[in-house]
Amino acid sequence: MNALLAPMRRYRKEAALAVTGTVGEVVMEVFLPFIMAYIIDEGVEAGNLTAVLVYGAAMLVMAALSLGFGMMAGYFSAKASIGYGCALREKIFDKVQTYSFANIDRFSTAGLVTRMTTDVTNVQMASQMLMRIAVRSPIMLISSLVAGMAISLDLSPVFFAAIIFLATALGVIVVFSTRIFNVVFDAYDDLNASVQENVAAIRVVKAFVREAYENEKFRAAADKLYRLFVRAEGLVALNNPVMMLAVYGCIIALSWLGAQLVVGSSMTTGELTSLFSYVMQILMSLMMLSMIVVMLTMSLASGRRIAEALDEQPDIANPAEAACSVADGSIDFDHVGFAYAHGDGEDVLQDIDLHIASGETIGIIGGTGSGKSSLVSLVSRLYDATEGTVRVGGLDVRAYDLETLRDAVAVVLQKNVLFSGTVAENLRWGAPDATDEELWAACDAAQASEFLRQLPEGLEARVERGGVNFSGGQKQRLCIARALLKRPKVLILDDSTSAVDTATDARIRAAFDTLIPGTTKIIIAQRISSVEHADRIVVMDGGRIDGVGAHEELLATNDIYRSVAASQAEGTGDFDIAAPSAAQD
Incomplete structure (x- = not known):
């Protein structure tokens, strides 16, 4: 985590401003249903146009402040996350420059390319979501829940039932989808390796008319990635229907129970309307939290891969008291x-x-x-x-x-x-x-x-x-x-x-x-x-x-050298053909 978070320290100011903007945006949105309740109860139902105008103006001010805070949060979160991604790529690239050939062999070129592209992009997106949605959703969830309970404690069981149902369903979806996402990045490595190898050796591919073979190899790698993503995204796509089921179920329950309280004069129409708004805010917050969990799971898999590259210790490093001059070429x-x-x-x-x-x-x-x-x-x-x-x-x-x-x-x-x-x-x-x-x-x-x-x-x-x-x-x-x-x-x-x-x-x-x-x-x-x-x-x-000496000496004493010299003098072969006893690949 230290390796991953270190580049973000450059953008602490932007991250703090993004979080501040998000909190301000949430606070304004939480108060809007309260004001709406006053407009309905003290303005519309009482026939008081002045109250409608006053409370309406207050809502406009809060909406404008919410918009301003939202723009502030969006700008600074984008600046911090993009800067973080750039700094993280630079850090990985700098680290790779210290690798020995053995270190590079361990990761493979394609694996390092995936880490600096796809993996960093995932971590970058996650950092932006953490500054925005991960701050917004918990605050919105808790604030809306408290506000709803303050309006009607009798209807709070409806909130908790919806929360438990949605959290359980989304939790199951997240667990199964993240297992698949953990495998996706290995498939990315295979895909990048196929592209890199093909482009680097494109002249050989064309010379041997192997385009069809290479296309099929790439198609197989792309198809594997496609199938993994379809499985994972298919599970994640269940978020929306589950969310809608919870929302409409909650609205029906509130309508039924709330209507009885309104008829019994235990609740006003404005308060019931506010409750509908708070229910939507609560459930949407849960929905966003589930999206964060999925994104964080993907980014954690990417983060682990990035951390592997950053934590890798070069097999070859400078000694404590290194010599800084070479005497001669011996x-x-x-x-x-x-x-x-x-x-x-x-x-x-x-x-x-x-x-x-x-x-x-x-x-x-x-x-x-x-x-x-x-x-x-x-x-x-x-x-x-x-x-x-x-x-x-x-x-x-x-x-x-x-x-x-x-x-x-x-x-x-x-x-x-x-x-x-x-x-x-x-x-x-x-x-x-x-x-x-x-x-x-x-x-x-x-x-x-x-x-x-x-x-x-x-x-x-x-x-x-x-x-x-x-x-x-x-x-x-x-x-x-x-x-x-x-x-x-x-x-x-x-x-x-x-x-x-x-x-x-x-x-x-x-x-x-x-x-x-x-x-x-x-x-x-x-x-x-x-x-x-x-x-x-x-x-x-x-x-x-097998032998060391001058040309004439080796011709007289070394069988391998003599055999090669004879074959090349006759123009009949190269070293490997003339010396079959040499180790072959």
Whole structure:
């Protein structure tokens, strides 16, 4: 609750004004039936036009005040709730930025998106209802009940009977409907996941003509959500007929019993009319309370999901006394083991013992699932090793300030990501203050200048979301240029030249020696040609190191490497085909 309520503290003033306006509105409405009784008894039945005008003017004033208080409550409750929703989304987003990959794996991307959209909207709506209806209904219920009992204590059992009946019926409806609402949000996650996956992979969907299959998958998720909502809303829809049954039953009982009291001169006509108004106010208050219970139940389910995201402790955090500088680019893996926290529990890496000198160029090659990407993800603490120690610059990576460590390590991932904006804005992720000359120098080194200079806008060329208006090879080269601008102590290329031709790949590697000569370079690749000039090459197989050495040395001593080199020289296959002994996904 503290996590959920903290953002509302910014809007305490608006919330207090909303509650004040609601109370004022209710007070004015409660007095209106009293005044109406006087108009009927002292004005209409007595034939006193002056009393009618005086009491009528009083009603107009109260109605105007009620309207003013209502507008005040509506404005400030909307301002507070919308602001609260915005602040809550910001808080969740800020929290997600602190997550490690393992934390994100736990929730899934679709689950986090649902929490920041649908769940926050539910909580936002609930907060507005709490400031308005949850304040209005209890006050209206109690005030109308007291006023009705003050008019006629003899007829009060009718009120209580109606209240008990309506409360019991609405309680049953709420209990059964909320059970369904608790399941609805998991269905939302499935629906969002289906949309996200389809949109992200739309080119693959079209290439394989799988639109019909994807439509059917989405339809199934949407249909599940539809059926759950129909069941829940079908129960909630019973509120109105139950309410009408209670209202009309109460009116009939009051008419019958009240008429006898009027005939017996124990009650005036105006008082009986006021009682009808108070009965409606009492029952409407109960009806609104039932709506609040349903909405709060939905919002509590959403609130729990939001609280889970806010209370989640990042698996990776800064130590108490973090080191704020990286001495050099040396990397040491001391008998490292690693398993994904939300995987199948099996070790992805086993007993990795590898020592890399600062400024050395290391190639890593291996079959699919051999642990290449997992290994380099430990260098910048995207994950933490489950066994052994990883050191950068002679210091355990867990001893560094995260920003310091990650600023010293530039990673170009296998899946290249560009953000919407301009080319220059994307490149300046690597160096926010870089000049245009520095941007062009990085593009020259990454072999991106050639196609950029052909664009009329050059560095100001527009990048669509995800970089869809650039080819795979162009995106790879832009991402390499972005990494080079960081002037990192360690540069990791995770199969990030797979979409460029061999000649371009060679020119990029040659540029590294000129632009970042002292940087430690780790190159993960499937092509032998991408790593054969490295100082040393690491051959991985099944999460273990199968061999380490220079190109010629591995050709002589390592069966896997020799087999791959032979097959690629003949142009007959890639690493996985040539090395069937490597672990496969």
